[in-house]
Amino acid sequence: MIGRCIGETSLTQISFVSKKMPQVGEYVTVEYDGKVILGMIESLVRGSVALNSEIYNPDTIAKIREIEGDDFYVKGTVRILGDVNDSLKIPRTPAPPGTVINQASSEILNEIFDVKNSLKLGHLINQSDVEVGIDINKMVSRHLAILAMTGAGKSNTVSVIIDGLLKHNGCMMIFDMHSEYVDAEFSNGEVNVIRPVINPKHMEFSEILKLANIKNAPIQERYFRQAFFEANEKIMEGTAPSTDFIENVLIILYQIHDAAEGASEKNKVMDVINKIEDLNLKYDRLLNTNAGDILKKIKLGKANVLDLGQVDENTAEVLVAHILRRALRSRKNYVKNHDPEALSFPVFFVVEEAHILAPQSRNPSSKTWITRVAREGRKFGMGLCLVSQSPKSVDSETLSQANNMIILRLVEPKDQRHVQTASESLSEDLVAQLPSLNIGEALVLGLMTRIPTLVKIDEFKGRMRGGDLDILDQWAINQDKKEKSGEESMQDLKDLWG
Known part of the structure; x- marks a missing residue:
């Protein structure tokens, strides 16, 4: 027995008092009305009736301790989890005050945590x-x-x-x-x-647009959109090689640049070309049509x-x-x-x-x-x-x-x-x-x-990276390498001068 219910109880929570100290998270059972109700201890406090908060003299506290000894009480709350014999459904009636609270048995808990597959x-x-x-x-x-x-x-x-x-x-x-x-x-x-x-042929326009860092620039986006979909269309028709999608986009952008009228429009297209060429360099390893x-x-x-x-x-x-x-x-x-x-x-x-x-x-x-x-x-x-x-x-x-x-x-x-x-x-x-x-x-x-x-x-038994590096160990390893390198350099000099 852990303790007994006190005060008002509800369908979802009960309070209890005990003479022994249980643990937060511990499972308990409460039996009443022919039911076995499972609960979890959610909070605990320890106190003393004699040593209340109205005593302000430490000497008085010491004297009371000598008389009372370890005569403390434990109060806590239990969260109701459900009826053990009815698929853990919440009971319809609360526990009567004074009802005994027991520690849940391993048999009950093993049955609850025994999940198929x-x-x-x-x-x-x-x-x-x-x-x-x-x-x-x-x-x-x-x-x-x-x-x-x-x-x-x-x-x-x-x-x-x-x-x-x-x-x-x-x-x-x-x-x-x-x-x-x-x-x-x-x-x-x-x-x-x-x-x-990623194979760029499988990418959406918005994905490559993000990689190209074209944002808040509707004119640049319009030119890039035109080249993107035209390159896709030519690859589908077989009139352009499928080996390098970004290269096809650049070819079309250069064609748009040559056809543009006026320096201002040409500069806007060139801004797009520069961003796509930067994308091609920066994400050369990411984008691969053979992937x-x-x-x-x-x-x-x-x-x-x-x-x-x-x-x-x-x-x-x-x-x-x-x-x-x-x-x-x-x-x-x-x-x-x-x-x-x-x-x-x-x-x-x-x-x-x-x-x-x-x-x-x-x-x-x-x-x-x-x-x-x-x-x-x-x-x-x-x-x-x-x-x-x-x-x-x-x-x-x-x-x-x-x-x-x-x-x-x-x-x-x-x-x-x-x-x-x-x-x-x-x-x-x-x-x-x-x-x-x-x-x-x-x-x-x-x-x-x-x-x-x-x-x-459970502790994972396999091998993986992660966790903190052993800083002292890393320093020691590198110091050893430095010393060995110095010794080898000295030996090389000795060998050189005979």
């Missing part, structure tokens, strides 16, 4: 013998957000999830902003690294990693938007029209650095398509996992579409408020626990788990 995430913080599994279908189809401050264990959590999905022959595509997963080793599958290269269809490179049963570590943010935004746009269109064609050339299997897209690709304060093309997939993807087998160490900077509309959350340690009040606004399941008491979580501990909530859960995430 589940992904093992870890174990309960307070009961290590109870493993926590999450529903893969609901995680992928209803989207997921993994949020934490830097160093709290996001990369480890993502890796555990990826490895768990590979065990089920899953398909995920990671937009890897820092090349963390490029040479990762998973026990249940392989990494398929996809180079950040094929990037969607065809996504492999089932592998961790597909788009390596964005060597590209700038602008390029990353274009790549992510391009892939999500075409993937959504392809999946629609497959589901609705059974197109044999379309993407034939569901894909779980992991968006690292979501605060960059779907920011609150800007509207890059990547944000548009991440939000679009968040709204529409469920119907077509497209899932999203938003990963960020700055939740307050992630677009609130996009974040609210994530019906599942894994929240590791969060200290910043603005981050906490932003996340709470996006999640209906996150109460004030649960938010208050986020700063006290240790590395690798997380609050898990949403449709993928039957009840809100405090979990110790």
Whole structure:
């Protein structure tokens, strides 16, 4: 027994008093009216009737302590989660005051967390013998957000999830902003690294317009639009080579320049030519007409990693938007029209650095398509996992579409408020626990788990980059190299002079 209900009880919350100290996040059961009701301890306070806040003399407090000893009481609140024997439905009647509150047994909890075709995430913080599994279908189809401050264990959590999905022959595509997963080793599958290269023939006008940095310039945009669509038309007709799309655009722009009347118009066309030539130089590695269809490179049963570590943010935004746009269109064609050339299997897209690709304060093309997939993807087998160490900077509309959350340690009040606004399941008491979580501990909530859960995430056993560098070790290595180089130079001089 932990304690007994006190005061007024409700269908969703009860207060209790105890003589022993339980733990926040611990599960309890309350039995009444023939029901077994499951709850979670959300808040605790410890106090003393004798040592109240009206005593202002420390000596008096010391004397009372000598008499009272450790005669403290514990008060807390329990959030009602549902009837254990009735699919965790909220009861129709509140618990009578004075009802006994017991610690939930491992048998009850194991039954609750035993999900069919589940992904093992870890174990309960307070009961290590109870493993926590999450529903893969609901995680992928209803989207997921993994949020934490830097160093709290996001990369480890993502890796555990990826490895768990590979065990089920899953398909995920990671937009890897820092090349963390490029040479990762998973026990249940392989990494398929996809180079950040797009065939410009598959790009929309707006995507190349962004790369060309033509903005707030309607005349330049008009000339570029004319050349873009004329080049496409000639390639389709076979009257222009398809090997270099941008080169074809430049040829047409030079023709427009030669035909333009007056120095002013020629200068405007030349401004466009200069920007397209800059694009051709800057994005020479990104745009390649021999690259094929990037969607065809996504492999089932592998961790597909788009390596964005060597590209700038602008390029990353274009790549992510391009892939999500075409993937959504392809999946629609497959589901609705059974197109044999379309993407034939569901894909779980992991968006690292979501605060960059779907920011609150800007509207890059990547944000548009991440939000679009968040709204529409469920119907077509497209899932999203938003990963960020700055939740307050992630677009609130996009974040609210994530019906599942894994929240590791969060200290910043603005981050906490932003996340709470996006999640209906996150109460004030649960938010208050986020700063006290240790590395690798997380609050898990949403449709993928039957009840809100405090979990110790499993440690990923494979190999991957990430985490902080050992600065002292790096300095020592470079010092050794410097000393060896000096010794070799001295030896070379000695050999030279005999």
